Amino acid sequence: xxxxxxxxxxxxxxxxxxxxxxxxxxxxxxxxxxxxxxxxxxxxxxxxxxxxxxxxxxxxxxxxxxxxxxxxxxxxxxxxxxxxxxxxxxxxxxxxxxxxxxxxxxxxxxxxxxxxxxxxxxxxxxxxxxxxxxxxxxxxxxxxxxxx
Amino acid sequence: xxxxxxxxxxxxxxxxxxxxxxxxxxxxxxxxxxxxxxxxxxxxxxxxxxxxxxxxxxxxxxxxxxxxxxxxxxxxxxxxxxxxxxxxxxxxxxxxxxxxxxxxxxxxxxxxxxxxxxxxxxxxxxxxxxxxxxxxxxxxxxxxxxxx
Amino acid sequence: xxxxxxxxxxxxxxxxxxxxxxxxxxxxxxxxxxxxxxxxxxxxxxxxxxxxxxxxxxxxxxxxxxxxxxxxxxxxxxxxxxxxxxxxxxxxxxxxxxxxxxxxxxxxxxxxxxxxxxxxxxxxxxxxxxxxxxxxxxxxxxxxxxxx
Numbered sequence: 001x002x003x004x005x006x007x008x009x010x011x012x013x014x015x016x017x018x019x020x021x022x023x024x025x026x027x028x029x030x031x032x033x034x035x036x037x038x039x040x041x042x043x044x045x046x047x048x049x050x051x052x053x054x055x056x057x058x059x060x061x062x063x064x065x066x067x068x069x070x071x072x073x074x075x076x077x078x079x080x081x082x083x084x085x086x087x088x089x090x091x092x093x094x095x096x097x098x099x100x101x102x103x104x105x106x107x108x109x110x111x112x113x114x115x116x117x118x119x120x121x122x123x124x125x126x127x128x129x130x131x132x133x134x135x136x137x138x139x140x141x142x143x144x145x146x147x148x
Numbered sequence: 149x150x151x152x153x154x155x156x157x158x159x160x161x162x163x164x165x166x167x168x169x170x171x172x173x174x175x176x177x178x179x180x181x182x183x184x185x186x187x188x189x190x191x192x193x194x195x196x197x198x199x200x201x202x203x204x205x206x207x208x209x210x211x212x213x214x215x216x217x218x219x220x221x222x223x224x225x226x227x228x229x230x231x232x233x234x235x236x237x238x239x240x241x242x243x244x245x246x247x248x249x250x251x252x253x254x255x256x257x258x259x260x261x262x263x264x265x266x267x268x269x270x271x272x273x274x275x276x277x278x279x280x281x282x283x284x285x286x287x288x289x290x291x292x293x294x295x296x
Numbered sequence: 297x298x299x300x301x302x303x304x305x306x307x308x309x310x311x312x313x314x315x316x317x318x319x320x321x322x323x324x325x326x327x328x329x330x331x332x333x334x335x336x337x338x339x340x341x342x343x344x345x346x347x348x349x350x351x352x353x354x355x356x357x358x359x360x361x362x363x364x365x366x367x368x369x370x371x372x373x374x375x376x377x378x379x380x381x382x383x384x385x386x387x388x389x390x391x392x393x394x395x396x397x398x399x400x401x402x403x404x405x406x407x408x409x410x411x412x413x414x415x416x417x418x419x420x421x422x423x424x425x426x427x428x429x430x431x432x433x434x435x436x437x438x439x440x441x442x443x444x
Contacts, residue, residue, distance in 0.1 A: 011318040014162050014310050022159040025236040081293045088321040108269050110293040116269040121404050121412040145377045145406040162310050170307040173384040229441045256417050258441040264417040
């Protein structure tokens, strides 16, 4: 087992673990409620969003916001809601205070008048850093489990 | 962003956040295991349960209990189990000690001998108050995501 | 309501509750990432794994590891990924320090190139004990909700 994986097996402080949980609940609420600009504020200005389901990484809060807004408009036009659940979080605190968080993330898709169903299941790996004391995402990697 | 939404972005104390989590785990266990009277005890005597999937709000613990029991009997007759997951909880503590909790809630439906599937996806908004120190639901709003 | 159920309604310390949450996140990561030997290390040497979906209980870490490895190989051959979510956890700490944890557990199945879907929904009841201070599973009962 490599050192990083081993570190993920050691519980972190309750304060940090709950801060991460609350960060995710809040972050996903913003995205799912269509507050895409506020959602993008949870990334650092130079933040990176990468996903194996996307053609290339997106760097910079402005571009991340633009991508989220475009995705939102497409959902609104299709009259579909997405709800993101993150869970099963493991957290590693690094010596410099940066935080590695790995979670499962699944998207529930709910068409207007239709049936809720899982859209994707992914593993989400975040590098979280503190900006003025508040956690922000500096790097997010989203790995869809249906793609190899 | 309005003041309430902004407040939801600030982490509350770990003690309160975990009390809310444990409250929900316990509350849903009671409902899903068919202990509908005990489940209703998690509401205040004058508690309200409202849902956009229901014809009208239900007020009063007795009526809430009666509604849950009727729903339970229907499930038992159909030989179907429901399991409620609440997650992605944001919590706001108000100056008077009342607690606003907003979560995603999804119902997994499992027919006897059949396949588990999501039944509904909802947003659940609770006003929690303390009665003899214990959290109780004074007002619950359940908003199904498939209904507009 | 019996005494055990009543005890499950009383919040435990935040430290313990979070230790259990982090234990599960870590444990499931090991299993789902195919680290079956390390996963089996989260059981005591004489640990028991029982499930109403299995023909008989499995006792002993070595046998638990062998079962997990066989299951993993079958998944790999079918090119299917499983992701385990545990949630809605209630925890009881016993006088001797042992921990009873009951949770919902669901398996998300993701075929390569296919759609994620729930495979099973279960209730998971664990007896956790401390070995050199670290939580280990001494007894796990997994009850599938589709079987009666």
